[in-house]
Amino acid sequence: MKHFDYIIAGGGCSGLSLAVRLLPYLKASNKRVLLVDKVYKKGNDKTWCFWEEHPDIFEPVVCKKWNRLSFSSSFIHQQLDISPYQYKMIRSKDFYDYTDEILIGNDHVIILKGIVENLYTENQRAYAIIDGETYSADYIFSSIPQVQTKKRACYQxxxxxxxxxxxxxxxxxxxxxxxxxxxxxxxxxxxxxxxxxxxxxxxxxxxxxxxxxxxxxxxxxxxxxxxxxxxxxxxxxxxxxxxxxxxxxxxxDHPVESIKGRIIYLGTAGGFTKGSTGYTFRFIQKHTAAIVQQLNKFGTVNISSVFPKRFRTYDATLLHLLASRRLTGEEIFSTMFQNNNPIKILKFLDNETSLIEELQIFKTLNKKEFTLALLNRTLKALI
Ligand SMILES: Cc1cc2nc3c(=O)[nH]c(=O)nc-3n(C[C@H](O)[C@H](O)[C@H](O)COP(=O)(O)OP(=O)(O)OC[C@H]3O[C@@H](n4cnc5c(N)ncnc54)[C@H](O)[C@@H]3O)c2cc1C
Missing domain, CATH: 3.30.9.10 (D-Amino Acid Oxidase, subunit A, domain 2)
Structure with missing residues (x-):
């Protein structure tokens, strides 16, 4: 059985982000990672947009930035000055070319095209079956979708x-x-x-x-x-x-297990897609940076989230409200942008606000409908 220090299963946005961030640590500790994907990623299959205050490691492939955004609905039309944030766009083609340049030919990264058939963990080790062959590793980082076998009525x-x-x-x-x-x-x-x-x-x-x-x-x-x-x-x-x-x-808002023994789930598979907006790119960057920080510090990984749990409750409440159709998304987002500083809203949607800032935002929303949605969700979960 072939053994690697780490296996990255899935070489899309999160797998490649982790591989690039991991490289200095791999070199310093003389470790090797196996990066496996069923396809060789090329071309422009996605355009990622996100906002951030400080440039991060993929700044070289940002193809366009905006300091101003506009928000329009049948209720309001607003131009939003979002500095110190910038809204940024990365085309996946540039991202894949850039990560290829960094990763291909590097002694610490072994790239394999193959189908991951199963992942499991046993006795402090993780195992991957790839095209019928078993590989072991100290940790597997996987962005391969976890199959949700059962949908439950209490979740949206x-x-x-x-x-x-x-x-x-x-x-x-x-x-x-x-x-x-x-x-x-x-x-x-x-x-x-x-x-x-x-x-x-x-x-x-x-x-x-x-x-x-x-x-x-x-x-x-x-x-x-x-x-x-x-x-x-x-x-x-x-x-x-x-x-x-x-x-x-x-x-x-269906809970996702992001750690299963020695298997750490990344990206959408790890629950890092924000339930109420779909934004994922920045959460992937925060999560993969935190993983590398822990490996550098302790040599182990134990991160289940990169933001406080209460944000999951906020997302769930919004999803339940949207699904109930008692308020439309247009009404909810219009009220939010009309009554709050846009920077605070972007910080909130990034799961980075303080409790006081959140209470200030909640005060401006339709309290009755949000409370009903929260109660509805909580009651359903209890049944
Ligand atoms: C078209 C599109 C646009 C998006 N735009 C934005 C945006 O603007 N902003 C934002 O924040 N988010 C956006 N998202 C959401 C999110 O950022 C992306 O989906 C992102 O690619 C998620 O990264 P990931 O690593 O979780 O999944 P992926 O990038 O999909 O990577 C998963 C990888 O696993 C591989 N794989 C799957 N099964 C197997 C298997 N059995 N064996 C081997 N390999 C396997 C796949 O080939 C893939 O490469 C967008 C999503 C889509 C689909």
Missing amino acids: YLIQHFLGWVIETENPIFHPECATLMDFNTSQEVGTSFVYVLPLTSKLALVEYTVFSEQELAAEGYTGALKQYIAEQLHCNNYIIKEQEYGVIPMS
Whole structure:
């Protein structure tokens, strides 16, 4: 049986982030990691957006940054100055090329293309069965989706599904210095839905139609909404579609075990996708940085989360409220942005606010509906 100090199962966003962060530690301790994925990641399968105050290790591949965001709905239209944060975009193609450059050919990283068939842990060791062969390691870090066998009525299982087009317009219609975070000027019949617009130049932008609901739409549902938004809100009829991005992200409060013995789950598989927004990239970065910090300090890993547990309750409450349809997502987010400093909201959505800041935000929301959603969720969990 082949043994490695560590195995990274899944070489997507979180697996590659961990591998890059781990490299100095591997060199210093003369250890080796096996990085395995069923595909060799190339090309632009995702565009990651997130906000941060200080540049992190993937700053070299940030392709665009914005200091201003806009938020629009049928209730409000606001331009938000978000400094000291910047809203950033990374294209996965650049991310994969960059991580390849760092990892390929490095003596401490062995890259393998293979299907991980099973992971288990026994006697302080972790094991992976890859294409029928068993490998052992001190720890396995896995971002391979954990199969949820049983859905429970007390949890919500919404999905965030979206179609985005990178469009090039004939005329300069975009303001490259300001990105649209959410524009709810879309039909809200299929669920909470909005469009975000990420302008790269005055004639080039990623326009993405997003829905929070139980089920995906038929293809025409997304394309129709995008065409309508571009014509009616952007007042544009002459454009070409240069690229397309489709995705589904889970939005759930179903608890996820992020540590099972010597197996540490990363990314979406580890529960690092924020239930109420789908944002994951920054949580992956915080988690993988914390893992490497612990390895450096103690040689062991024991991190189940990178934020206080109460944020899971907030996400669950919001999900239950959305699912109940007693308030629409448009109403909830509009109230939040209308009555609070945007920086505080971004900090809150990053799970980094203090309890006092959270109470200040809650005071501005519809207390009755949020309390009912919280009670409803708590009662269901008790039954
Ligand atoms: C289209 C899209 C856009 C997104 N945009 C954003 C965004 O703007 N901001 C944000 O914060 N989040 C975003 N997300 C959410 C999240 O950041 C991404 O899904 C991110 O890629 C999650 O990283 P991960 O490592 O958990 O999963 P992945 O990046 O999907 O990596 C998992 C890896 O495991 C491999 N794998 C799976 N099964 C096996 C197996 N049996 N054997 C071997 N390998 C296997 C897969 O090939 C894959 O490479 C987006 C998601 C999608 C789908």
